[in-house]
Amino acid sequence: MAINDLFDKDLKVINIxxxxxxxxxxxxxxxxxQVDWKPPxxxxxxxxxIISDNSSYIEKENKKCLNKTLSGTxxxxxxxxxxxxxxxxxxxxxxxxxxxITWDRMCGPMRGAIIGALIxxxxxxxxxxxxxxxxxxxxxxxxxxxxxxxxxxxGIVSSSMPVFVLKNxxxxxxxxxxxxxxxxxxxxxxxxxxxxxxxxxxxxxxxYPALKKAVRELGKIDLKNIIAQALHMGDEVHNRNRAATxxxxxxxxxxxxxxxxDTEIAVKVLEFINGNDHFFLNLSxxxxxxxxxxxxxxxxxxxxxxxxxxxxxxxxxxxxxGDQWFVGPAPIPDALFFPGYTKxxxxxxxxxxxxxxxxxxxxxxxxxxxxxxxxxxxxxxDALNYxxxxxEITVGENNIYQIPSLNFRGTPTxxxxxxxxxxxxxxxxxxxxxxxxxxxxxxxxxxxxxPMEPFTKxxxxxxxxxxxxxxxxxx
Amino acid sequence: MAINDLFDKDLKVINIxxxxxxxxxxxxxxxxxQVDWKPPxxxxxxxxxIISDNSSYIEKENKKCLNKTLSGTxxxxxxxxxxxxxxxxxxxxxxxxxxxITWDRMCGPMRGAIIGALIxxxxxxxxxxxxxxxxxxxxxxxxxxxxxxxxxxxGIVSSSMPVFVLKNxxxxxxxxxxxxxxxxxxxxxxxxxxxxxxxxxxxxxxxYPALKKAVRELGKIDLKNIIAQALHMGDEVHNRNRAATxxxxxxxxxxxxxxxxDTEIAVKVLEFINGNDHFFLNLSxxxxxxxxxxxxxxxxxxxxxxxxxxxxxxxxxxxxxGDQWFVGPAPIPDALFFPGYTKxxxxxxxxxxxxxxxxxxxxxxxxxxxxxxxxxxxxxxDALNYxxxxxEITVGENNIYQIPSLNFRGTPTxxxxxxxxxxxxxxxxxxxxxxxxxxxxxxxxxxxxxPMEPFTKxxxxxxxxxxxxxxxxxx
Numbered sequence: 001m002a003i004n005d006l007f008d009k010d011l012k013v014i015n016i017x018x019x020x021x022x023x024x025x026x027x028x029x030x031x032x033x034q035v036d037w038k039p040p041x042x043x044x045x046x047x048x049x050i051i052s053d054n055s056s057y058i059e060k061e062n063k064k065c066l067n068k069t070l071s072g073t074x075x076x077x078x079x080x081x082x083x084x085x086x087x088x089x090x091x092x093x094x095x096x097x098x099x100x101i102t103w104d105r106m107c108g109p110m111r112g113a114i115i116g117a118l119i120x121x122x123x124x125x126x127x128x129x130x131x132x133x134x135x136x137x138x139x140x141x142x143x144x145x146x147x148x149x150x151x152x153x154x155g156i157v158s159s160s161m162p163v164f165v166l167k168n169x170x171x172x173x174x175x176x177x178x179x180x181x182x183x184x185x186x187x188x189x190x191x192x193x194x195x196x197x198x199x200x201x202x203x204x205x206x207x208y209p210a211l212k213k214a215v216r217e218l219g220k221i222d223l224k225n226i227i228a229q230a231l232h233m234g235d236e237v238h239n240r241n242r243a244a245t246x247x248x249x250x251x252x253x254x255x256x257x258x259x260x261x262d263t264e265i266a267v268k269v270l271e272f273i274n275g276n277d278h279f280f281l282n283l284s285x286x287x288x289x290x291x292x293x294x295x296x297x298x299x300x301x302x303x304x305x306x307x308x309x310x311x312x313x314x315x316x317x318x319x320x321x322g323d324q325w326f327v328g329p330a331p332i333p334d335a336l337f338f339p340g341y342t343k344x345x346x347x348x349x350x351x352x353x354x355x356x357x358x359x360x361x362x363x364x365x366x367x368x369x370x371x372x373x374x375x376x377x378x379x380x381x382d383a384l385n386y387x388x389x390x391x392e393i394t395v396g397e398n399n400i401y402q403i404p405s406l407n408f409r410g411t412p413t414x415x416x417x418x419x420x421x422x423x424x425x426x427x428x429x430x431x432x433x434x435x436x437x438x439x440x441x442x443x444x445x446x447x448x449x450x451p452m453e454p455f456t457k458x459x460x461x462x463x464x465x466x467x468x469x470x471x472x473x474x475x
Numbered sequence: 476m477a478i479n480d481l482f483d484k485d486l487k488v489i490n491i492x493x494x495x496x497x498x499x500x501x502x503x504x505x506x507x508x509q510v511d512w513k514p515p516x517x518x519x520x521x522x523x524x525i526i527s528d529n530s531s532y533i534e535k536e537n538k539k540c541l542n543k544t545l546s547g548t549x550x551x552x553x554x555x556x557x558x559x560x561x562x563x564x565x566x567x568x569x570x571x572x573x574x575x576i577t578w579d580r581m582c583g584p585m586r587g588a589i590i591g592a593l594i595x596x597x598x599x600x601x602x603x604x605x606x607x608x609x610x611x612x613x614x615x616x617x618x619x620x621x622x623x624x625x626x627x628x629x630g631i632v633s634s635s636m637p638v639f640v641l642k643n644x645x646x647x648x649x650x651x652x653x654x655x656x657x658x659x660x661x662x663x664x665x666x667x668x669x670x671x672x673x674x675x676x677x678x679x680x681x682x683y684p685a686l687k688k689a690v691r692e693l694g695k696i697d698l699k700n701i702i703a704q705a706l707h708m709g710d711e712v713h714n715r716n717r718a719a720t721x722x723x724x725x726x727x728x729x730x731x732x733x734x735x736x737d738t739e740i741a742v743k744v745l746e747f748i749n750g751n752d753h754f755f756l757n758l759s760x761x762x763x764x765x766x767x768x769x770x771x772x773x774x775x776x777x778x779x780x781x782x783x784x785x786x787x788x789x790x791x792x793x794x795x796x797g798d799q800w801f802v803g804p805a806p807i808p809d810a811l812f813f814p815g816y817t818k819x820x821x822x823x824x825x826x827x828x829x830x831x832x833x834x835x836x837x838x839x840x841x842x843x844x845x846x847x848x849x850x851x852x853x854x855x856x857d858a859l860n861y862x863x864x865x866x867e868i869t870v871g872e873n874n875i876y877q878i879p880s881l882n883f884r885g886t887p888t889x890x891x892x893x894x895x896x897x898x899x900x901x902x903x904x905x906x907x908x909x910x911x912x913x914x915x916x917x918x919x920x921x922x923x924x925x926p927m928e929p930f931t932k933x934x935x936x937x938x939x940x941x942x943x944x945x946x947x948x949x950x
Contacts, residue, residue, distance in 0.1 A: 232846055233708040233718050234879065243708050246721035250749045253728045254742045263736070267729045274725045370879045371707055380882040404709065404845045405880045407855040 573785025
């Protein structure tokens with residue numbers, strides 16, 4: 001038979017990708033022929049050549065980047081108000097999800113969440129007034145990611161909001177995230193009605209002090225340990241956080257009772273957490289952020305350290321290119337829509353929560369969480385396939401985070417922009433879906449692939465930084 | 476190629492098993508030839524003929540049995556002392572795991588647990604005195620299973636021990652189980668030192684009243700719902716109960732704080748549960764018991780409703796044969812032994828916990844919990860294979876309990892003694908391993924297959940009951 005005949009002969013590999021592939025094959029003495037080839041995405045020849053010429057250097061730097069990611073140790077160490085702890089935070093500043101964006105280009109749900117935040121801060125009496133202030137130059141907008149912070153969906157953080165304080169004990173850096181509001185009408189999906197603001201005020205007045213006292217009582221909570229266990233328990237800690245929330249709850253409950261003397265309050269706080277299986281999302285996100293931030297600024301590394309959406313643009317940052325953003329239009333997710341809503345109602349993809357995928361969790365670990373694909377009409381095998389595919393575009397595997405159904409293989413970690421462009425395989429992301437208009441909220445949940453444009457731009461950006469490096473050396 | 480050629484032709488099936496197989500094939504118009512055949516196990520011709528002749532009747536009754544099992548609704552509704560609630564319980568009675576057994580035939584860990592129970596009850600001052608009383612005819616021994624009760628490992632229940640009270644709301648029957656003591660030196664593994672008794676006293680004085688008040692505050696806790704979720708979270712609710720314990724904890728914690736005014740006690744109770752991932756085992760077991768007890772006494776049904784071990788014998792009961800026990804020697808499990816112990820230290824298999832397998836959980840659902848096979852050196856694929864094999868010997872699939880990695884297929888439910896004997900496939904059981912000597916405790920955890928003898932005896936017993944049925948009819 002033809003296939004069997006093929007394997008009887010000596011194999012010669014025809015490499016039609018970047019030169020780095022050829023080099024690897026030559027190392028293991030496989031016969032290899034390099035063929036001129038243009039990747040599916042539009043990449044200029046100069047970029048390709050620079051990347052090819054630097055392939056072994058890039059590989060070395062990527063290993064450094066992976067090692068820093070794998071050795072990170074995210075702990076929850078405290079809670080505080082945004083203004084007190086987030087670097088660069090100001091009274092009139094509002095942080096948002098995704099790459100930088102101005103009010104005029106912001107999508108409905110992000111505008112809605114900003115309106116809510118201005119009312120919550122007492123800077124506006126009503127939505128009309130809030131909108132006027134938001135559009136004026138009184139307010140300074142800045143991406144969460146540029147302030148060691150991440151936020152789900154609209155990702156709005158205003159100065160007096162309470163935030164979790166995380167520390168990467170291995171490297172000493174910190175990260176921050178607001179507290180999860182639960183489902184229904186919530187700010188992060190762009191809702192700003194009275195009940196949304198009232199819940200935020202309750203969280204500030206009751207939930208925040210109770211959690212702060214409990215976390216201080218415990219000293220710290222090991223989030224890497226919780227995430228590792230949760231992956232063995234059906235979570236991928238992006239769209240499914242039931243196990244992680246349960247494990248967190250088990251740790252925090254006795255400390256809450258010890259430190260919150262008012263029994264009625266302690267009960268309400270526990271019931272709030274118990275009532276929201278997504279509570280841990282706002283801990284898994286900054287756990288990934290604090291881990292990846294330590295792996296930034298490794299010159300030459302083609303690994304993605306931020307991948308995020310503001311509801312208009314999809315942006316990424318590479319370890320090798322510092323604070324530079326590479327953006328393209330954000331896609332609209334495939335989703336299971338709530339009754340009464342369709343894809344026509346859906347906003348473009350939004351939120352910093354894809355920091356979980358950037359750290360090899362979420363859609364990258366979806367094989368651990370087949371319930372999510374079932375949710376959008378897929379089979380358990382699809383979940384395995386999605387994760388398997390992500391190994392194609394990552395530089396390594398996690399040593400702690402494992403997928404039981406893949407025989408406890410480590411999660412695919414460290415998205416390599418070269419592999420993404422070369423293979424045309426795009427990062428797979430789990431996501432929630434917001435209504436495109438301000439003030440409505442969540443309309444579904446689903447999955448999507450990242451768009452190619454930010455990755456091709458990032459590859460070019462990396463090549464430019466390598467070119468400058470060489471120029472600098474020569475000078 | 477030979478295999479392909481085979482599939483090009485019309486297939487004729489040669490049935491070498493019982494006639495019931497042939498009937499099913501004839502129903503779908505497959506060509507079938509019945510061949511005289513003797514199953515691997517020793518079954519006399521008369522038994523085979525009776526079973527064959529009654530195959531469609533048995534099948535019908537098995538469907539009834541399965542339906543009753545699937546429609547059961549186990550709830551935790553209360554806690555109380557054994558003497559107050561367990562039917563037939565007496566001051567001088569001690570319940571034990573497995574089929575009936577006398578003191579002289581009891582294994583070391585069961586004797587050890589009885590010694591501990593007599594000290595705990597204040598009926599003996601020290602182990603020597605306890606052993607004397609235990610061996611006298613002052614004490615009446617009876618299997619838990621004959622009192623709507625189940626107990627893990629030695630399964631010892633004495634009159635003043637607190638027990639969970641469960642109700643099958645669909646059918647109105649109840650079941651009972653003691654509270655899980657945690658790991659280390661514990662009564663259920665045959666330890667009876669001072670610390671063991673002290674912990675039991677603390678559980679009686681502190682844990683029991685706190686849980687009782689909390690359960691009464693909640694009214695009831697839906698255990699079927701917790702088990703269904705836990706199967707999506709890496710548990711099989713026999714050797715792994717981390718998710719189920721977490722979900723139970725989330726429900727009970729606010730109620731404990733509400734009803735136990737002393738904060739210090741509330742914290743200790745929560746920390747006790749949080750410190751023991753097996754806490755839910757003593758709820759999953761009676762949940763299975765209360766479910767299967769409602770499926771008993773369906774004349775003609777070849778489905779197993781109890782499968783249990785006393786550390787000496789392995790016994791089963793069928794729905795179609797009432798309270799009759801079918802026993803054979805209990806095997807020694809394959810296990811991961813704790814440092815310093817080997818298979819030479821291991822007691823024969825012991826405990827009522829195989830009620831979980833009898834209800835399609837535990838080893839039957841091990842595909843949901845690959846961490847358990849990894850524990851004894853297996854791969855995730857082995858877990859899938861074990862569960863797949865159990866579909867071969869069961870009458871149906873659960874409609875609520877699912878295996879995510881098998882694309883959410885229902886768990887294999889209702890062990891059919893005919894299929895077990897016919898196919899020579901034995902039920903696969905997860906288990907803990909006790910030291911064979913009294914007073915030592917747990918030495919490992921592992922897996923094993925049930926022995927064949929109880930099943931061949933049960934098949935014969937079923938045939939006899941069917942023969943009597945016919946005789947009765949004719950009279």
